[in-house]
Amino acid sequence: MEGTGPHTPRPAAVAAAALALALAATGCAGGADDRDENTVRIAYQKFGTFIAMDSLMQKVKEEFEADNPGVTVELQAIEAPAEDYQTQVNLMNGSAGEAPDLIYQDSFTINQDADAGYLMPLDEYFDAWEDAGLFSPQEAEAVTSLSGERYGVMLGTDVRGLWYNADLLEQAGVETPWEPATWDEVLEAARAVKGEFGDGVAPLNVYSGTPAGEAASLQGFQMLLSGTDDALFDEGSEKWVTGAAGFTESLEFVHTVFDEDLGLDVQDALDTNVGTVNNEERFPSGELAISLEGSWATQSWIPEANRPWDGWEDSMRFTPMPTREGQGEGATSMSGGWALSMGAHATDPELAWEVMTYALSRENAVKFAIEGGQIPVRSDVAEDPAFLENAPLAEEFAALVDITGFRPAYSEYPRVSIAVQEAMEAVMLGEATPEEAAELYAQEVEGLVGPDNVTGGS
Amino acid sequence: MGTVSQTRAPGPPGGAPQDPPRTRSSRRARGGAARWVIPMAPALFLMLAFFAGPILWTVWASFTNEALTGAQAANTEFVGLDNFERLVQDTRFRAAAVLTVLFLLGSILGQTVLGLALALLLRNRHAAVRGAVGAVVVGAWVVPEVVAGFVWYAFLEREGTLNALLGAFGSEGQNWLFTAPLLAVVLANVWKGTAFSMMTYGAGLSEVPQDLEEAARVDGASGRQVLWYVVLPLLRRTLATTLLLITLQTVQVFTLIYVMTAGGPGSRSTTLPLLMYREALDLGDLGYGTAIALALLVVAGLFSIVYVRMLSKEEPA
Numbered sequence: 001m002e003g004t005g006p007h008t009p010r011p012a013a014v015a016a017a018a019l020a021l022a023l024a025a026t027g028c029a030g031g032a033d034d035r036d037e038n039t040v041r042i043a044y045q046k047f048g049t050f051i052a053m054d055s056l057m058q059k060v061k062e063e064f065e066a067d068n069p070g071v072t073v074e075l076q077a078i079e080a081p082a083e084d085y086q087t088q089v090n091l092m093n094g095s096a097g098e099a100p101d102l103i104y105q106d107s108f109t110i111n112q113d114a115d116a117g118y119l120m121p122l123d124e125y126f127d128a129w130e131d132a133g134l135f136s137p138q139e140a141e142a143v144t145s146l147s148g149e150r151y152g153v154m155l156g157t158d159v160r161g162l163w164y165n166a167d168l169l170e171q172a173g174v175e176t177p178w179e180p181a182t183w184d185e186v187l188e189a190a191r192a193v194k195g196e197f198g199d200g201v202a203p204l205n206v207y208s209g210t211p212a213g214e215a216a217s218l219q220g221f222q223m224l225l226s227g228t229d230d231a232l233f234d235e236g237s238e239k240w241v242t243g244a245a246g247f248t249e250s251l252e253f254v255h256t257v258f259d260e261d262l263g264l265d266v267q268d269a270l271d272t273n274v275g276t277v278n279n280e281e282r283f284p285s286g287e288l289a290i291s292l293e294g295s296w297a298t299q300s301w302i303p304e305a306n307r308p309w310d311g312w313e314d315s316m317r318f319t320p321m322p323t324r325e326g327q328g329e330g331a332t333s334m335s336g337g338w339a340l341s342m343g344a345h346a347t348d349p350e351l352a353w354e355v356m357t358y359a360l361s362r363e364n365a366v367k368f369a370i371e372g373g374q375i376p377v378r379s380d381v382a383e384d385p386a387f388l389e390n391a392p393l394a395e396e397f398a399a400l401v402d403i404t405g406f407r408p409a410y411s412e413y414p415r416v417s418i419a420v421q422e423a424m425e426a427v428m429l430g431e432a433t434p435e436e437a438a439e440l441y442a443q444e445v446e447g448l449v450g451p452d453n454v455t456g457g458s
Numbered sequence: 459m460g461t462v463s464q465t466r467a468p469g470p471p472g473g474a475p476q477d478p479p480r481t482r483s484s485r486r487a488r489g490g491a492a493r494w495v496i497p498m499a500p501a502l503f504l505m506l507a508f509f510a511g512p513i514l515w516t517v518w519a520s521f522t523n524e525a526l527t528g529a530q531a532a533n534t535e536f537v538g539l540d541n542f543e544r545l546v547q548d549t550r551f552r553a554a555a556v557l558t559v560l561f562l563l564g565s566i567l568g569q570t571v572l573g574l575a576l577a578l579l580l581r582n583r584h585a586a587v588r589g590a591v592g593a594v595v596v597g598a599w600v601v602p603e604v605v606a607g608f609v610w611y612a613f614l615e616r617e618g619t620l621n622a623l624l625g626a627f628g629s630e631g632q633n634w635l636f637t638a639p640l641l642a643v644v645l646a647n648v649w650k651g652t653a654f655s656m657m658t659y660g661a662g663l664s665e666v667p668q669d670l671e672e673a674a675r676v677d678g679a680s681g682r683q684v685l686w687y688v689v690l691p692l693l694r695r696t697l698a699t700t701l702l703l704i705t706l707q708t709v710q711v712f713t714l715i716y717v718m719t720a721g722g723p724g725s726r727s728t729t730l731p732l733l734m735y736r737e738a739l740d741l742g743d744l745g746y747g748t749a750i751a752l753a754l755l756v757v758a759g760l761f762s763i764v765y766v767r768m769l770s771k772e773e774p775a
Contacts, residue, residue, distance in 0.1 A: 087739045090526045109527070116531035211722065267616070267636040270723050411528050415741055429724050447544075 035097065035347045039072040040355045043092065044104035045085040046077040048276035049300040052372030053104055053338075059367070060359045073355060081272055082106060083213045093118040093343065101346040102356055106214070107142040107339050110152055112411045114145045120342040121149040125353045131360075131378070139377040142406065143339050152339035153360055156374025158295045159333040159400040160223050161320045162186070168289040172196035178319055181326045183227070183253055186290070190262040193289040202264045202282065205291040206257050209425035211272045216424055217417040218334055218407065223292055224250035226332045226405045227323035232416065233408035239455040240408075240416060242442035249324060251427050251434035258428045264288075266428055276300075283316065284309045292321060295397045296373030302390075304371050318396050333404040337377070375401065412449050419444040520749040526742030534745075541749035551750065553725060554733040558709065558757060561644060561729050565708045566701060568648030573655025573700075577663055578685070580656075592656075599653030607717025610646035611635065614718075639719045639727035646714055651707065655700055662696030663689070695769060702765040709758045730754045 046054040054077055061073040078085050086109055092098045093113070105113070113119050126132055135153070143152040166176045172192040180186045190203035197203075207220035225232065228246025233239070241247070257263040268274060279300035282288035284307075291297075299305060301312035320331035340359060346352045358364070365381045368374060370390045375397050376382040388394060407413055423441040426432040432440065446454050520541055524534045545551050576595065580588050598606070613619045614634040621631030635642050666689055674684045690697075712731040715721065721728035721736065728736070730750060738747025 083740060087526065087742070090531075090742065094526070094531075112528045115529040116525075116527040118527065118531075211720065267633050267723070270636075272720070418741060425724055431724055 037348050038070055039074050040102060040352050041074040041076060041100045042102040043076045043078060043089050043100035046079050047081055049279055049306060052299060052368055055371055056364060056368050064355055064358050076100060081213060096345040099343045099345045101343050101352040103341045103343060105152060105339055105341045107337050108407050108413055110143055111145050111409055112414060114151045115411050118344055119151045120344045120346060120349060121151060122342060123150045126150055129357060134378045134380050136377050142337060152341035154337050154339045154377045156369055156372060157335050157337035157377055158375055159335055159397050159404050160219055160294050161318055161333060162290055163293045163297055164290040164317055165283060165315050166317045167315050168193060168201060168286060177317060180322050182322050183324050187256060190290060194262060202288045203262045203290060204257060205264055205278055205288055206254060208254055208428050209270050210421045211270045212274055214417060215275055216421045218336060219292055219294060221250055221420050221424055222334050223321050224253050226334055234455055237455050239453050240445050240449050242445050242454050243456050248434050248438045251423060251437055254424055255427050255434050280307050295375060299371060299373040313392060318393055320400060329403045331403060333400040335404040335406055415448050416445055516748045516751055519745055520752050522745050524744040526744060541746050544746060545749050545753060550725060554728050554730050557640060558729040560640060562705060562708050564644035565647045566704055569651045569655045569704055572652045574659050576656045577659035581663055595653040595656055598650050603713040604717055606646060606650045607714045611718050614642050635719050636723055643715045643718055643727055646718060647708060647711055651704060655704060658696060658700045662693050666692045698765045698768040702762055705761045706758055709754060
C-alpha cells in the first residue's frame with residue numbers, strides 16, 4: 001500500500017515525463033513557425049564556370065537590404081553540379097522549415113516540382129507586374145505548367161551550336177568561316193583536325209554519359225536527335241517515342257566520335273567537370289578544336305570570368321549545328337534556361353516577390369545576360385545598348401531562336417533524360433552497340449512512364 | 459525508502475513477517491528500475507527517435523512510391539511489393555549485388571590477411587617498433603573516408619603518383635580508376651581497414667597462452683605448424699568477430715567509392731550503396747532506393763549468419 005504513496009516515484013510516470021521533456025527539447029528544432037518573416041531565403045547554384053548568379057545575388061542582397069531596412073536576404077549558394085544541386089534543393093523543399101523562399105531553378109524541373117507541391121503559382125503576382133508585358137511568349141511557355149499556371153519567371157534562355165577554334169581548323173585545312181551542312185561534314189572536319197594534330201588536340205567534344213548530366217542529354221544527344229526526323233516525345237499522341245530510327249542514328253554519331261577517337265578521351269568525357277575543363281582550359285590552350293556547346297560558353301572567357309581569356313574573340317567562332325542530312329531548316333538548336341521560382345512555403349510571399357522582381361529588373365537582367373552568356377527574355381534587355389555592346393554574338397544566337405527546340409515539359413522528363421545519358425554511356429564505353437543501347441533505352445522508358453505512354457518511332 | 463522500511467519494522471511478529479520482505483524486495487526492484495530508467499530515458503528516446511525511427515521509416519518507404527519530387531512526392535501511395543518485384547528483375551541491381559559481394563570478399567580477404575600478418579609480425583617486438591608501425595597503420599584508419607578517397611584518387615589517377623613511379627621505370631601510365639575501378643576501390647578500402655583488423659588480432663594474440671606454443675615447439679612443431687594448429691584455432695573467436703565487424707563496415711562503404719570513381723565508369727564499380735544513392739537521390743525514387751537498402755541488409759545478414767555459425771561450431775571443441 002505504501003508503495004503507491006505520493007513520495008515514491010513510479011518508473012512509468014518518470015519515463016513518461018522524461019520522454020515528454022526530450023520531445024520538447026528536440027521538437028522545437030524544426031517547424032516553420034520559427035522562420036523570420038523579414039528574411040527571404042534564396043537558394044541558387046554556383047558551380048564551375050557559372051558564377052554569374054552568385055554575382056547577381058550578392059548585388060541584389062546588398063542593394064535590397066540597403067533600400068529596405070529590417071529585411072534580410074539570406075543567400076544559400078549551393079556549390080554542386082546541376083543534378084546534385086536539384087537534389088539538395090528538393091531535400092530542402094521537403095521540409096517547410098528548411099524550404100527556400102526563392103529558388104533558382106532549371107526550367108525543365110518546374111513541372112516536376114509543381115506536381116510535388118513545392119512551388120507557388122505566380123499568376124496573380126506576375127499579371128499585376130508592370131514589366132510583365134516585356135517577357136516573350138517562349139518565356140511564358142517554359143515556366144507554365146501543363147495545368148496552365150505560371151510557376152516561375154525566367155532569367156534568360158540560350159541556344160546551342162558548334163563552337164570552334166578557327167586557328168586550329170585553318171591549320172588543319174578546313175575552310176573558315178566553317179559552315180557544315182550535314183553531320184558528315186562535322187565529322188570530316190574533326191577527322192582533318194585529328195590528321196593534322198594527332199593526339200595533341202581533341203577534335204570534337206560531344207557531351208556524353210551520366211557524369212556530364214543534363215549537358216550530355218541536351219547539348220549532346222538532343223542536339224543530334226533534333227537533327228533527325230524523330231523526337232524524344234511525340235506531341236501529337238502525347239507519348240514518349242522509343243525504337244525510332246533517329247534515336248539509333250544519334251547514338252551512331254556518338255559511337256563514331258568515340259570509336260574513331262575524334263572526341264575527348266573517354267575518361268575525360270566521363271569526368272563531372274568536363275564542361276568546366278573544356279571551356280576554361282582546353283579551348284584557351286588550343287587542346288580542343290570543336291565543341292557542341294551552349295551559347296553561354298562565353299561566360300568562361302569574359303573579363304568577369306574565373307579565368308578570363310584575353311582575345312578569345314580572335315579564335316572562337318560559333319556556327320549552327322547542321323541537321324543529319326541537312327534536312328528541314330538545315331540547322332538545329334535546343335534551348336533551356338533557368339528561372340526564379342517561389343517556394344510553396346514562402347514565409348512572406350509579397351516580400352519574396354519584391355525581391356524576385358528586383359533581381360529580374362532591367363538593370364540586373366542586363367548584367368546577368370552579359371555575365372552568364374544568356375539570351376535575354378525581356379525585350380527591353382535584348383535592345384539595351386549595354387547588352388548589345390557586350391554580347392558580340394547576339395545576332396548569331398538570335399537567328400537560332402526561330403528554329404530552336406525545347407525539352408518535353410513533362411514531369412517524367414528528368415528521369416527519361418537520365419535514361420538517355422545511360423544509353424550514351426553504354427555506347428561510348430563500347431558496352432553496347434547503338435542498336436542495343438536504343439533497345440535498353442526503350443525498356444527503361446517503358447518502365448519509367450508505363451507501356452501505355454510509349455509509341456514507336458517514324 | 460529508508461523511512462518506509464523503518465515504519466514497517468515494529469510490525470507484529472507471526473505470519474506477517476513473510477510479507478514485508480517481499481514487498482520490500484519488489485519495491486527495491488521497482489526503485490532500481492526507476493533509477494535505471496530515469497537517467498536512461500533521454501538516451502533511450504534519442505535512440506528510438508534517431509535510430510529505430512529511420513529504420514522503421516525505411517521499411518515503410520520501401521512499400522511505397524515515395525519520391526523526392528514530382529506528383530508522387532505530394533501523394534505517396536502504398537504500392538505493396540512493387541519495388542521488390544522491380545528489384546528482382548532489375549539487371550542493374552543484380553550487377554550491383556555481384557559487385558558488392560566481390561568488393562566484400564576482396565576487402566575482407568585483404569584486410570584479414572594483412573591485419574593478421576601485421577599482428578603476428580608485431581608480436582613480441584620492441585615497443586618502439588610496435589608503436590611506429592601501429593602509428594602508421596592506424597593513421598590510415600583514423601583518416602576520414604573522404605580524405606582517404608582523395609588520397610587514393612591522387613595516387614591512382616592518370617597523372618597520379620603511381621604513374622609517376624611507373625614512368626620512372628619506363629612504363630606507360632594509365633588511369634587505374636578507369637581501367638581497374640573495382641580493384642582500385644578494394645585496394646583503398648583494404649588500406650584503410652587493415653588497422654582495425656590488426657588491432658583486434660593483436661588483442662586476440664595477446665590472449666594466446668605462450669606456454670601452449672612453447673609446448674608445441676618442444677614437441678617439434680615448426681613455426682607454421684604452431685601458427686596453424688595452435689594459434690589460429692585459439693584465435694577463431696576473435697577471427698569470427700572481426701570478420702563480422704569488417705563485413706558490416708565494408709558492406710556500407712559509400713564515401714570512399716563515391717569520391718574515387720562515383721560508381722563508374724559506366725556502372726563498373728557501382729556497389730549497392732551507390733546504386734541506392736543513385737536511385738533515391740539522383741533519380742529521386744526514394745521508395746525503390748529504400749528497397750535496395752533492405753536488400754543490402756539481407757546481404758550483410760547472410761554474411762553475419764556464416765560468421766555466427768563459425769562461432770557456434772567452435773563451442774563443442
